[in-house]
Amino acid sequence: MVIPTYNEADNLAWIVARLRQAQPGVDVLVVDDNSPDGTGGxxxxxxxxxxxxxxxxxxxxxxxxxAYLHGFDVALRSGYDVIGEMDADGSHQPEQLGRLLEALQDADLVIGSRYVPGGSVVNWPLQRLLLSRGGNLYVRLLLGIRVKDATAGYRLFRRTTLEAIDLGSVRSTGYVFQTDLAYRTLGRGLRIAEVPIDFVERERGDSKMSGQVASESLRRITRWGLSERRAQLRRRWSRA
Structure with a gap:
């Protein structure tokens, strides 16, 4: 399980301990972006x-x-057949990882979803919840996909999935990254399963997501999505 960190000194030991207790057979790879608060140490x-x-x-x-691309590369070179991602701040519940592992038996990518039946978001202000839900609706309309929570960051990939979607060509580095990989997975004809999770807002430390960050992500998704749509049309015309 790849866990990226930046200034998560208050949360890292706590979330890793929960993960190791909930799933003792799961290895953990922390990818730290030179956190000034000592998270790396x-x-x-x-x-x-x-x-x-x-x-x-x-x-x-x-x-x-x-950070995820770096972690995925390390995990792939280390020979792992299943590679996951989760936040370090406690918003993704390690105790629910079993749901994702079970669903991976019949999927190539499993997303822990806030917006399928049974999923929930805890302690978010209404504005942020509406922005997230609206963003996911926008993604579905723009890209023509059926994924309910394409921006979610609690995921399990098969090794073969990450190899098929050509990580070396991924240029998105911010929050649009999650949507990019889901779209690429579907574009390769692979299967995505969504399972319900409870997403709980962090209790300690500062959130990396803000209204400004979310708005910028939507602008990037728009530019990227329109570019993808134009590419689709060109491919269709070339085959006509």
Whole structure:
């Protein structure tokens, strides 16, 4: 399970302990973007005490997608057949990871979804919830996909899925990264399953998501989505 971190010193040990207790067979890869609060050092301490935990230290904060791409590359080169992602702040419940693991038996990518029946969002202000739901509706309309929570970050990929979607060509580094990978998965004819999760707003530390960040993500999705639509039309005309 790849866990990216930036200034998560208050949360990292807590969430990793929960994950190791809930799923003792799951290894953990912390990808730290040179956190000034010492998160990287704390990760090293965890790794020294538990052989199932490893750490990648990056030199700068280059975006969520960039951290995940780095972690995925390390995990693929290490030979893992299932590679996951989750937040370090406690918003994704490790105790619900079993739902994703079970669903992966019949899917190529499993998304822990806030917006399928049984899913929920806890302690979000109404404005943020509406922005998230509206953003996902916009993604479905713009890209023509049926994924209810394309922006979600609690996921499991098969190795073969990450290999098929050509990670080397992914240029999105921010929050649009999640939508990009879901769209690429469907574009390769692969299967996505969504399972309900309870997304709980962090209790400690500062959220990396803001209205400004979310708005910028939607603008990037618009530019990227329109570009993809134009490419689809060109391909159709070339086959006509």
């Amino acid at each position: 704390l990760a090293d301490d965890l790794a020294a005490a538990d052989p199932a935990i490893s750490v990648v230290h990056r030199t700068e904060k280059a975006g969520l997608g960039a």
